[in-house]
Amino acid sequence: MNRGLTLFVGILATFTLAWAGLVLIPYLQFGRVTDYVSEETGQTLPPPMSGLAQRGHEVYAAEGCVYCHSQQVRGESQGSDLARGWGVRRTVARDYIGERPHFLGTMRTGPDLSNIGRRQSSVEWHHKHLYRPQSVSPGSVMPPFRFLYSLRKIVGEPSADALKLDGLDAPPPGWEVVPTPDAKALVAYLLSLDRSYPLPEAPTE
Amino acid sequence: MTSPSSSSSPKGPKAALADALDRAAIDASCRLPVLLFFGSAIAWLLVGSVFALLAAIKLTTPEFLADHAWLTFGRVRPAHLNAVAYGWSSTAAIGVAIWLMARLCRVPLRHARILVAAAVLWNLGVAIGVTAILAGASNAIEWLEFPTYAAFILFVSYAFIAVWAVLMFRERRPGHVYVSQWYIFGAFFWFPWLYSVVNSMLVFWPVQGSVQAIINWWFGHNVLGLWFTPIALASTYYMIPKILGKPIHSYYLSILGFWSLALFYSWNGGHHLLGGPIPAWLQSASIVASVMMLIPVITTAINFHMTMRGSFALLRTSPALRFTVFGAMCYTVVSAQGSSMALRSLNKLTHFTHYTIGHAHLGMYAFFTMTMFGAMYYITPRLVRWEWPSAFLIKAHFWLASTGILLMVVSLTLGGLIQGIELENPKVPFLTIVAHTIPWLHARSWSGALLTTGHLAFALSFVLILLRTGKQREGPTLFTKERSFP
Numbered sequence: 001m002n003r004g005l006t007l008f009v010g011i012l013a014t015f016t017l018a019w020a021g022l023v024l025i026p027y028l029q030f031g032r033v034t035d036y037v038s039e040e041t042g043q044t045l046p047p048p049m050s051g052l053a054q055r056g057h058e059v060y061a062a063e064g065c066v067y068c069h070s071q072q073v074r075g076e077s078q079g080s081d082l083a084r085g086w087g088v089r090r091t092v093a094r095d096y097i098g099e100r101p102h103f104l105g106t107m108r109t110g111p112d113l114s115n116i117g118r119r120q121s122s123v124e125w126h127h128k129h130l131y132r133p134q135s136v137s138p139g140s141v142m143p144p145f146r147f148l149y150s151l152r153k154i155v156g157e158p159s160a161d162a163l164k165l166d167g168l169d170a171p172p173p174g175w176e177v178v179p180t181p182d183a184k185a186l187v188a189y190l191l192s193l194d195r196s197y198p199l200p201e202a203p204t205e
Numbered sequence: 206m207t208s209p210s211s212s213s214s215p216k217g218p219k220a221a222l223a224d225a226l227d228r229a230a231i232d233a234s235c236r237l238p239v240l241l242f243f244g245s246a247i248a249w250l251l252v253g254s255v256f257a258l259l260a261a262i263k264l265t266t267p268e269f270l271a272d273h274a275w276l277t278f279g280r281v282r283p284a285h286l287n288a289v290a291y292g293w294s295s296t297a298a299i300g301v302a303i304w305l306m307a308r309l310c311r312v313p314l315r316h317a318r319i320l321v322a323a324a325v326l327w328n329l330g331v332a333i334g335v336t337a338i339l340a341g342a343s344n345a346i347e348w349l350e351f352p353t354y355a356a357f358i359l360f361v362s363y364a365f366i367a368v369w370a371v372l373m374f375r376e377r378r379p380g381h382v383y384v385s386q387w388y389i390f391g392a393f394f395w396f397p398w399l400y401s402v403v404n405s406m407l408v409f410w411p412v413q414g415s416v417q418a419i420i421n422w423w424f425g426h427n428v429l430g431l432w433f434t435p436i437a438l439a440s441t442y443y444m445i446p447k448i449l450g451k452p453i454h455s456y457y458l459s460i461l462g463f464w465s466l467a468l469f470y471s472w473n474g475g476h477h478l479l480g481g482p483i484p485a486w487l488q489s490a491s492i493v494a495s496v497m498m499l500i501p502v503i504t505t506a507i508n509f510h511m512t513m514r515g516s517f518a519l520l521r522t523s524p525a526l527r528f529t530v531f532g533a534m535c536y537t538v539v540s541a542q543g544s545s546m547a548l549r550s551l552n553k554l555t556h557f558t559h560y561t562i563g564h565a566h567l568g569m570y571a572f573f574t575m576t577m578f579g580a581m582y583y584i585t586p587r588l589v590r591w592e593w594p595s596a597f598l599i600k601a602h603f604w605l606a607s608t609g610i611l612l613m614v615v616s617l618t619l620g621g622l623i624q625g626i627e628l629e630n631p632k633v634p635f636l637t638i639v640a641h642t643i644p645w646l647h648a649r650s651w652s653g654a655l656l657t658t659g660h661l662a663f664a665l666s667f668v669l670i671l672l673r674t675g676k677q678r679e680g681p682t683l684f685t686k687e688r689s690f691p
Contacts, residue, residue, distance in 0.1 A: 064279020
């Protein structure tokens with residue numbers, strides 16, 4: 001092979017072929033899936049994310065939760081995801097149409113979070129867990145996200161959203177721990193994660 | 206002709222001397238740009254190692270340095286990946302590729318200024334990108350965490366390099382185009398293309414939902430297959446015959462290996478999403494492509510092995526050869542493992558576990574990084590006209606790196622298998638699985654300590670050779686005469 005041109009054309013052709021096959025065709029095939037309006041309930045599925053949850057999505061990206069948590073439920077034949085209670089059905093392309101970036105993930109150091117809002121719907125639990133995961137899940141290797149909370153002196157009335165911490169985590173008397181806007185947004189996002197609605201291509205029965 | 210230079214043709218001593226002078230002139234012309242790429246690559250290797258250690262320790266000890274947002278696991282881990290992928294691996298690859306190009310075009314390097322500018326920009330891009338990740342501005346797309354401004358700088362720098370490569374290629378001395386050049390050429394086109402297409406479809410104008418994941422993993426796999434792998438193979442194809450002083454076993458096998466790699470590697474990626482929300486045909490296509498990868502891998506392995514046959518004893522004397530051959534052998538192992546991991550039955554178990562991390566390090570470290578070490582051990586003395594001052598440091602580097610990576614791969618593979626088998630059984634509580642992975646993760650942290658110590662030895666060697674310490678040794682051009690490496 002002495003010809004620069006042959007080499008160049010070959011390099012171009014193999015790559016273009018793969019790009020067309022693995023990027024272009026999937027994009028044309030289902031890069032423009034729209035949401036689905038349920039005939040029974042009139043609900044738009046997947047439900048659009050609230051502004052606060054959207055903000056939480058950004059915090060999730062910045063803090064790198066995706067390196068330990070997946071958000072995809074594989075079908076029965078593909079793993080024990082359903083048997084573990086991580087969802088009631090496999091997740092499909094339509095579930096993700098509003099997500100930029102995607103958080104499908106590749107690692108399960110922690111559990112799948114596709115449906116965490118349904119599995120764990122307590123705001124208080126999530127804050128406690130984020131503040132120090134081991135306080136509610138002994139033995140967890142999830143890092144604490146205390147930097148998303150502020151320790152503050154109580155002036156007058158204690159804040160309504162102050163965390164109810166005890167033992168090791170309790171603030172000194174006269175002080176309280178309150179979530180920052182980032183922490184609130186993150187929890188709103190976690191609570192919004194519920195992909196258990198039925199879709200035509202993914203019924204729940 | 207199947208040898209990387211014309212030196213295999215029978216010649217008189219006069220012609221051989223002229224050849225040697227030619228090579229020395231080419232090496233001298235490469236000095237500044239290549240050393241710039243090597244030096245900064247090694248600096249990033251150290252930075253990346255520190256992030257790696259932090260991330261590894263955090264995974265067993267979550268309270269370790271936990272109160273600084275900049276140092277949370279979810280930022281340090283991508284900082285590690287990007288520092289080693291773009292800071293170390295790519296920078297080293299570019300340095301090696303530049304030198305190989307000049308040697309194989311058989312003309313002194315010209316337009317060095319383009320390369321110096323590219324090196325400065327490249328390092329700036331990586332530094333900005335890594336800082337942005339730590340500051341929380343990551344894209345959170347694996348392998349593509351750098352925000353647009355950093356990615357853009359890298360792209361511009363890369364465009365400089367590609368333009369330089371085309372200029373060099375056109376100014377080459379007429380004659381055979383050696384297999385290493387095909388790989389370098391491929392890589393120099395594929396990478397900027399891949400990087401810009403993927404960045405535009407994921408970051409500038411993001412496509413929808415799970416199509417992003419498909420593109421993400423198409424990149425995640427092809428950056429390995431069409432960027433790092435070709436450069437490492439280019440280096441191996443050069444180093445083995447060069448150091449042994451004999452031609453590569455078969456020209457036809459090398460052609461087959463090259464084109465089958467170009468054809469099949471580019472179809473990989475979808476197997477990272479088996480069972481996920483992507484079309485079934487795409488999963489199948491990727492499985493097929495993964496298995497087909499056995500063709501280029503086996504062809505290349507046979508070619509290297511047959512070339513090495515009868516010369517394995519040289520592994521004891523030549524550090525460059527030893528690192529390179531270690532890398533080449535791991536290429537075969539990691540690729541065969543990769544093909545098996547695309548099969549549904551195994552993928553089901555290993556998909557979301559540390560097994561995959563073990564595989565990634567077998568590829569990027571045991572294969573790619575070791576090959577780059579080998580190349581740098583060969584190239585650097587020729588650039589600075591000084592031999593490596595300490596055989597002990599090289600030896601330490603080799604043993605720390607090889608045992609370190611072995612320990613890492615074994616512990617992540619076993620830990621990952623246990624994790625995968627237990628995840629498959631819904632009766633095992635999640636926290637039990639977490640507990641069972643911890644001893645393996647401890648072992649991994651220790652392996653990281655070994656690797657990092659090795660990197661320190663390497664960096665020290667590099668500084669010492671730049672400073673030309675120690676006593677001057679005879680015959681700097683032929684490394685195989687180096688006897689101080691028993």
